[in-house]
Amino acid sequence: MSRIQLIGQAPSSPPRLDIPCPEVLARAGIAGFASPAEDYAGRSFDLNERFIKHQAATFIFQVAGDSMEEYRIYEGDFLVVDRSITPRPGHIVVALVEGELTVKKWITRGQWELLCSGGDRYPPIPMNDVETQIWGVVRSGHVEFCV
Incomplete structure (x- = not known):
């Protein structure tokens, strides 16, 4: 089972954090020598603009926990969760299940609404049978700067 812990809310006016992001160009063919100035061409982006809408x-x-590893969500990962997104089946969500926060994929099978782990090690949680509230939608995981 994967449990999650609230770290905090995104600040209302976060400071701009420019991260260097060199432009990597893939060439289809070689047509002479590259300009030496291309090594210095680059741009930056702000993590707040990228992850916080x-x-x-x-x-x-x-x-x-390890129940979402098949979805590449690992123990210790940080998740960016947006409560303004309307959750729907197919989303990875943070859900309150009988008073405990968890992260699962929301799946519909026939008339059943299920919160599912990434593999067969953990059984699906039928939302029809337990007290459940979808708390928010996971916008991004692995916020260890692998964008």
Whole structure:
């Protein structure tokens, strides 16, 4: 089972954090020598612009557990969760299941609404049978700068 812990809410006016992001060009063919100045061409991007679309509704959680590894969500990962997104089946969501926060994929099978782990090690949680509330939608995981 993967449990998550709330780390905090995204600040209402986070400081701009420019990260160097060199432009990597893939060439289809070689047509002479590259310009030496191309090594210095680059751009930067702000992590807040990349991951936080709705600041007042965005929260950061940390994952504990291994049930979502098949979806590449690992113990210790940080998740950016947006409460302003309307959750729907197919989303990876943070859900409150009988008072405990967890991260699962919301799947519909016939008339059943299920919260599913990434593999067969953990059984699906039928939302029809237990007290469940979808808390927010995971916008991004692995916020260890692998964009």
